[in-house]
Amino acid sequence: MLYFVARRLVSALSVVLVTLIATFALFFVAPTDPAAAICGERNCTMERYNEIKANLHLDRPKVQQFAEYTAGIFVGRTFETSGVKQECTVPCLGFSFKSDRPVTEMLKTRLPVTVSLVAGYAVLVLTIGVFVGSMAAKRRGTLGDRALMSSTLIMSSVPYYIVALMISLYLTILYPILPRGSYTPISENPGKWFAGLITPWLVIGIYNCTQYARYSRGSMVETLSEDYIRTARAKGLSDRSVTYKHALRSGLIPVITIFGLDIAASLSGAIFTERIFDLPGLGNLVLQSLETYDLPVIMGTVLIASVVLVAMNFLVDVMYSLIDPRVRLS
Amino acid sequence: MSTPAPEDRKDTMVGTAAGEPAPDAAAKRGPSIATREKRQGTLNPSGETPYLVVEDLTVKFPTADGVVSAVNGLSYSVPLGRTLAIVGESGSGKSVSSMAVMGLHDRKRTKITGSIRLGGDEIVGLPENELMKVRGDAVAMVFQDPQSSLHPLYTVGNQITEAYRVHHKVSKDVAKKRALEMLDLVGIPNPIRRFKQYPHEFSGGMRQRAMIAMGLVNDPKLVIADEPTTALDVTVQAQILDLLNNLQKEFGSAIVLITHDLGVVAEMADDVLVMYAGRCVEYGTAEDVLARPRMPYTWGLLESIPTVSAANERLQPIKGLPPSLLSLPSGCSFNPRCPYKERVKGERCTTELPELLPVDGAGAHTSRCHLHDKASIYEAEVAPRLG
Numbered sequence: 001m002l003y004f005v006a007r008r009l010v011s012a013l014s015v016v017l018v019t020l021i022a023t024f025a026l027f028f029v030a031p032t033d034p035a036a037a038i039c040g041e042r043n044c045t046m047e048r049y050n051e052i053k054a055n056l057h058l059d060r061p062k063v064q065q066f067a068e069y070t071a072g073i074f075v076g077r078t079f080e081t082s083g084v085k086q087e088c089t090v091p092c093l094g095f096s097f098k099s100d101r102p103v104t105e106m107l108k109t110r111l112p113v114t115v116s117l118v119a120g121y122a123v124l125v126l127t128i129g130v131f132v133g134s135m136a137a138k139r140r141g142t143l144g145d146r147a148l149m150s151s152t153l154i155m156s157s158v159p160y161y162i163v164a165l166m167i168s169l170y171l172t173i174l175y176p177i178l179p180r181g182s183y184t185p186i187s188e189n190p191g192k193w194f195a196g197l198i199t200p201w202l203v204i205g206i207y208n209c210t211q212y213a214r215y216s217r218g219s220m221v222e223t224l225s226e227d228y229i230r231t232a233r234a235k236g237l238s239d240r241s242v243t244y245k246h247a248l249r250s251g252l253i254p255v256i257t258i259f260g261l262d263i264a265a266s267l268s269g270a271i272f273t274e275r276i277f278d279l280p281g282l283g284n285l286v287l288q289s290l291e292t293y294d295l296p297v298i299m300g301t302v303l304i305a306s307v308v309l310v311a312m313n314f315l316v317d318v319m320y321s322l323i324d325p326r327v328r329l330s
Numbered sequence: 331m332s333t334p335a336p337e338d339r340k341d342t343m344v345g346t347a348a349g350e351p352a353p354d355a356a357a358k359r360g361p362s363i364a365t366r367e368k369r370q371g372t373l374n375p376s377g378e379t380p381y382l383v384v385e386d387l388t389v390k391f392p393t394a395d396g397v398v399s400a401v402n403g404l405s406y407s408v409p410l411g412r413t414l415a416i417v418g419e420s421g422s423g424k425s426v427s428s429m430a431v432m433g434l435h436d437r438k439r440t441k442i443t444g445s446i447r448l449g450g451d452e453i454v455g456l457p458e459n460e461l462m463k464v465r466g467d468a469v470a471m472v473f474q475d476p477q478s479s480l481h482p483l484y485t486v487g488n489q490i491t492e493a494y495r496v497h498h499k500v501s502k503d504v505a506k507k508r509a510l511e512m513l514d515l516v517g518i519p520n521p522i523r524r525f526k527q528y529p530h531e532f533s534g535g536m537r538q539r540a541m542i543a544m545g546l547v548n549d550p551k552l553v554i555a556d557e558p559t560t561a562l563d564v565t566v567q568a569q570i571l572d573l574l575n576n577l578q579k580e581f582g583s584a585i586v587l588i589t590h591d592l593g594v595v596a597e598m599a600d601d602v603l604v605m606y607a608g609r610c611v612e613y614g615t616a617e618d619v620l621a622r623p624r625m626p627y628t629w630g631l632l633e634s635i636p637t638v639s640a641a642n643e644r645l646q647p648i649k650g651l652p653p654s655l656l657s658l659p660s661g662c663s664f665n666p667r668c669p670y671k672e673r674v675k676g677e678r679c680t681t682e683l684p685e686l687l688p689v690d691g692a693g694a695h696t697s698r699c700h701l702h703d704k705a706s707i708y709e710a711e712v713a714p715r716l717g
Contacts, residue, residue, distance in 0.1 A: 227478040234432055234473075235493045235544070236466035239458070249483050324483055325528045
């Protein structure tokens, strides 16, 4: 088990490193000149331009710049602009070209929003989605099962952002049945945190629950026909223990595989949700920084996204091995 | 973690004692043939009070092509301490009928009529929550393929403990003690270590032993063993059969053994019921059915067993395939494959379903065949071919 965890950890770290190199390369292939961007379009003298370049160490060799950037993450850096020293504390990801704020600090305020959103989403799909799917599998062929399956088809044929936009417009603004999206840190006021996120959660959760219901239905239908389910019934176990103890444990394995992949998609899918419900999350930050070519911010968000992604995948792997003892061997 | 334990070698040492029938086993095998003859007409060939009584059992389920009668008017009975072997090809209804005894069929899709009584209590029509109490407690099942019949994600110990705790309100520790006892009893070496292992860490034979331990943990009165040795290799098969034999002596339970292997029947069974296309075609004591079979299908089964003395000859398979249960042939279901049907006068074999009748006019050995001179045909033509 320990070896399994260690091996996964090493591969996770190498993925983060590759992402780091790739995003840094972005800096140089991007069709913009960071120094020119900071300098601005007006009042930019050659002198000032060169000074900025020197301050940002853009005139140094690229490998050295990369080393400095990477080192900054672990030990921090000091930038000097026009004689003013700016301390960039660990983990340093540079300063935003536009707002001049440390990227780390910006991410720190944005990340909890996206994490809250995705966490609520995960809870919804893994409970309601899986539960509904299991029920449908048990009642295969009945009216309820067919209704569920056709509703998932209808749901998935309408693009998510249309559904989200409609609900936002009609149910929170025109007929305010649901609270409008907003973000309050959970440490500040858990009630407000919950109220501000409930609508986005429901929208993103229910939209995707139908998908999860389908996955888990398929997987449960298969599992329920396994020989060991017959054995469980032959032992005299109740229908409920057979379904939720014996069948669900095996039935969850493919669902978790899909969950691992889907979490990646839902991180980027959060862009829509954050935009539509006006949540100050990472997705919104990425959009803003892309509009303004704010490269340090873009790099920072990409890096943090890759870390979250790798962490989620790692978590899924661990979940896997907890559910299926045979995984640890391979 | 997965290396097969060296103790597995013990596999070959446990239970060899039952290779030759022990003298007391013969004594236990019910009344002698003489007393049997006196109790003619009872359902059970042995004449003992049966524990399991199946009467006129019919199991039907709808399929895409129509309603299938997988079992048609089946009757048999098994007393405690005796083994009934139900023999037949795939699709003959042998598994389906025993699933009905366990109440394992899908209630919505299956129609079961007739009567199944366990110690006098009717099973057919019992509500699910009542059936649950019987399943695994009074009746246990040992399945064919222990690889797929054990849950891959739970430890063997967990699965046995669970089986015990379903029917006994005891603490986990008590149940664990019981499970360890059972593992030891079925000849699994080092039970404490094995308890914590998963099925994939067991060898095939060990897995079937664990399956048996799980089935017997509640000391069932009736054990249904559905081809318990089919998925195992030959040397392990013999050990598992010996184990079942020995455990039966210890627990005194009734066993219904479902198999298509007449070698297994010869080793295990007290009574034999031959099924064909959902019906019983021959029923009697093992001695009667194996030594004095009175039905061409049983002859065919016996002729298709390879023997050492006939090692260089071709095997004699039963020609043709079992009929589709959706469109059974008229008359005797076996008639399209029966080599003796011209010997019956008229077209009776193709027009009239033979009754299940005593082979010698009276007695507990019954068969379903129109042939008049079954005994002489068998002695003159079939027996010599069996060698």
